[in-house]
Amino acid sequence: MAENDLGTYxxxxxxxxxxxxxxxxxxxxxxxxxxxxxxxxxxxxIKSYVEVNSGLTEEQAVTEAQRCLDCVNPTxxxxxxxxxxxxxxxxxxxxxxxxxxIRVLKDTNALPAVCGRVCPQEIQCEAACxxxxxxxxxxxxxxxxxxFAADRARNSGKAFIPEIAVKRDGKVAIIGSGxxxxxxxxxxxxxxxxxxxxxxxxxxxxxxxxxxxxxRLPNEIVDFEIDNLKKLGVNFEKNFIVGKTADFKDxxxxxxxxxxxxxxAGLPMFMNIPGENYIGVLSANEYLTRVNLMGATKVDFDTxxxxxxxxxxxxxxxxxxxxxxxxKRLGAEKAMIxxxxxxxxxxxxxxxxxxxxxxxxxxxVLNNPLEYLADKNSRVNKMKLQKMQLGEPDQSGRRxxxxxxxxxxxxxxxxxxxSIGVSPNPLIPMSLxxxxxxxxxxxxxxxxxxxSSVPGLFAGGxxxxxxxxxxxxxxxxRKAAQNIHNYLQNIMKSKTTASKQDNxxxxx
Amino acid sequence: MPKIISKKYLSEKVVQLEIEAPRIxxxxxxGHFVIVRIGSNGERIPLTISQANTSNGAITLVVQVVGVTSxxxxxxETGDEVTDIVGPLGNATHxxxxxxxxxxxxxxxxxxxxxxxxxxxxxxxRVVSVLAARDKELLILEKEISAFSDExxxxxxxxxxxxxxxxxxxxxxxxxxxxxDQAIVIGPAIMxxxxxxxxxxxxxxxxxxxxxxxxxxxxxxxxxxxxxxGRTKFVCVDGPEFNARDVDFDxxxxxxxxxxNEEAGAYKKLLI
Numbered sequence: 140m141a142e143n144d145l146g147t148y149x150x151x152x153x154x155x156x157x158x159x160x161x162x163x164x165x166x167x168x169x170x171x172x173x174x175x176x177x178x179x180x181x182x183x184x185i186k187s188y189v190e191v192n193s194g195l196t197e198e199q200a201v202t203e204a205q206r207c208l209d210c211v212n213p214t215x216x217x218x219x220x221x222x223x224x225x226x227x228x229x230x231x232x233x234x235x236x237x238x239x240x241i242r243v244l245k246d247t248n249a250l251p252a253v254c255g256r257v258c259p260q261e262i263q264c265e266a267a268c269x270x271x272x273x274x275x276x277x278x279x280x281x282x283x284x285x286x287f288a289a290d291r292a293r294n295s296g297k298a299f300i301p302e303i304a305v306k307r308d309g310k311v312a313i314i315g316s317g318x319x320x321x322x323x324x325x326x327x328x329x330x331x332x333x334x335x336x337x338x339x340x341x342x343x344x345x346x347x348x349x350x351x352x353x354x355r356l357p358n359e360i361v362d363f364e365i366d367n368l369k370k371l372g373v374n375f376e377k378n379f380i381v382g383k384t385a386d387f388k389d390x391x392x393x394x395x396x397x398x399x400x401x402x403x404a405g406l407p408m409f410m411n412i413p414g415e416n417y418i419g420v421l422s423a424n425e426y427l428t429r430v431n432l433m434g435a436t437k438v439d440f441d442t443x444x445x446x447x448x449x450x451x452x453x454x455x456x457x458x459x460x461x462x463x464x465x466x467k468r469l470g471a472e473k474a475m476i477x478x479x480x481x482x483x484x485x486x487x488x489x490x491x492x493x494x495x496x497x498x499x500x501x502x503x504v505l506n507n508p509l510e511y512l513a514d515k516n517s518r519v520n521k522m523k524l525q526k527m528q529l530g531e532p533d534q535s536g537r538r539x540x541x542x543x544x545x546x547x548x549x550x551x552x553x554x555x556x557x558s559i560g561v562s563p564n565p566l567i568p569m570s571l572x573x574x575x576x577x578x579x580x581x582x583x584x585x586x587x588x589x590x591s592s593v594p595g596l597f598a599g600g601x602x603x604x605x606x607x608x609x610x611x612x613x614x615x616x617r618k619a620a621q622n623i624h625n626y627l628q629n630i631m632k633s634k635t636t637a638s639k640q641d642n643x644x645x646x647x
Numbered sequence: 648m649p650k651i652i653s654k655k656y657l658s659e660k661v662v663q664l665e666i667e668a669p670r671i672x673x674x675x676x677x678g679h680f681v682i683v684r685i686g687s688n689g690e691r692i693p694l695t696i697s698q699a700n701t702s703n704g705a706i707t708l709v710v711q712v713v714g715v716t717s718x719x720x721x722x723x724e725t726g727d728e729v730t731d732i733v734g735p736l737g738n739a740t741h742x743x744x745x746x747x748x749x750x751x752x753x754x755x756x757x758x759x760x761x762x763x764x765x766x767x768x769x770x771x772x773r774v775v776s777v778l779a780a781r782d783k784e785l786l787i788l789e790k791e792i793s794a795f796s797d798e799x800x801x802x803x804x805x806x807x808x809x810x811x812x813x814x815x816x817x818x819x820x821x822x823x824x825x826x827x828d829q830a831i832v833i834g835p836a837i838m839x840x841x842x843x844x845x846x847x848x849x850x851x852x853x854x855x856x857x858x859x860x861x862x863x864x865x866x867x868x869x870x871x872x873x874x875x876x877g878r879t880k881f882v883c884v885d886g887p888e889f890n891a892r893d894v895d896f897d898x899x900x901x902x903x904x905x906x907x908n909e910e911a912g913a914y915k916k917l918l919i
Contacts, residue, residue, distance in 0.1 A: 384674065445909075
């Protein structure tokens, strides 16, 4: 990768970096142990929404930053979907130049405080770290350091708003204020375009707000990052459903010439087994939205949420972990994960599984629900389960769960949260029939440009991927923004050429 | 925030609000609904759009006070603001020239019925409307429905107005008199259940417009799910109208009670 592709990465040969590298010998750096993230005590945190990870102290962060060898060829950057100049910000932390650390992060990442918290670094940047790949040692805690730099900047009270080099003609509409939309909005605003983000809900942030609980990502952090985008000049329109409140044609007439759809994964999936519509069986989306977005557990909030003593969460992803840990915090005596494969196949982040275990969550792995039963008021009171065993690998490469004959049994439950995935939100494709979609109803885009079959309409995040991570969505948003820029510049160019030709013809 | 332009009591517990929402007024069609939220701690509830006026950019909602949010909404006065309103949501009613259309509305269900009656009438159908309420005091929008109906029959439980009887009695009377090509029923779930059993008996294609518990209204939460023809459907994105004969009304009734205890408690607290 050429050095100038990495923005401030060229910093590696700057004097301060050379000096910093000389300060400690490689041997000394390698001898430092990886930092451990301070955490809230499990027994007290399950009684509140306090953030589980408390954040590194300055001393911890600087020491961890010293471990980083400032590699000539920093493979970690290739592991990052938004190509953050990782050594650039880590070395700034080591130098205690925190202003520079946040500047480097903001070069390519509009939401570092979010990513530092919820990115699966262990399979991305940290998996590609020299320590991990070559030294077979725990990688640099890149995620913890990213969070440190972002939190430090937030608490400093200083605003780190990237400069807008030039103002450009062109109005861009972003549909959805989740991670992909915010990333795209940030990039396009930096490029000088007029950007409006349209959000269907009454709050901004998409899945960061309605989905991820506050004990993992406090809402005020999401709001802070959104405020920064507002300061960058991004407009936000809430309670606006593109395709319903106005369609693409209306928006074109209002002067929008390019679009980015980041409307997210919508419809929750159910297993279609008997009893699934009983009272007390609900989707993880509903459960988490009621608690996270609607404040159902707070005093004086109008939205109710059902509480349970014996709560079963069906599924093994991060959303399932968020749900089961939320149930524990709402007073469940037994909060259980019911998953048809084994712990090894579980898609949730290891950290989430560990945190859940610390909090007393029970894991019923190799168990599959067959049916729900209810009391006379139609409230779920039992579930019928079947034990599973692992067979041959399936298409996903994971060993296929096979039912164990005759192993059915009943379990008492009074709340069931189904978290087995979502299918894409149908509203945009429904409102734009010429938009090409896949058989999974995701929007089809060119992987190079993120442009859909409709010229000028780009898309990314879960509406394209079907269900992925915050950072992959942000990567899509960023990539789409660059291509929207190219698209708009090409239109401008052809317009100028056309008008020049007109002028020439008029002269003749 | 959207302003309330006018307010009118249709009965003691039913309020008609005209709310400034120009984009929604322009886009809405018969059958559409909105999601409304009152106050920064408010919940999101769905309400069907009863009328819209593109010249003043307003939509009309008819609200029956049954719980916390509808109570708060009913307490707003002209000039007050609604915290959040979003829409139009759901699929519009399929309006076609079917012939003779029987439109049956019960209670506040008459409000969402109104735009359908109007659209069916304007599409060239013969529209026969049957309106039902507990008593004379609770009957709403009779004049408005009459403006777009060839015939209107009013039923009251106690006989204080129109004819004494249930909505199904009125419908059966109409069915006995003339051939009905299409029926639409909107009202409390229990009323729609019996109304659709009746039209099913006479083999009349019937639409029912369902009003369920919703949170986001855009397909995300699944709170509105109901079995239709043995398959789970989401009322917000698949509906709100379905073939009445396929709807599992018993399940709908059951699910409407999901938060019965929580809601009753909160409403009681509010009234103290």
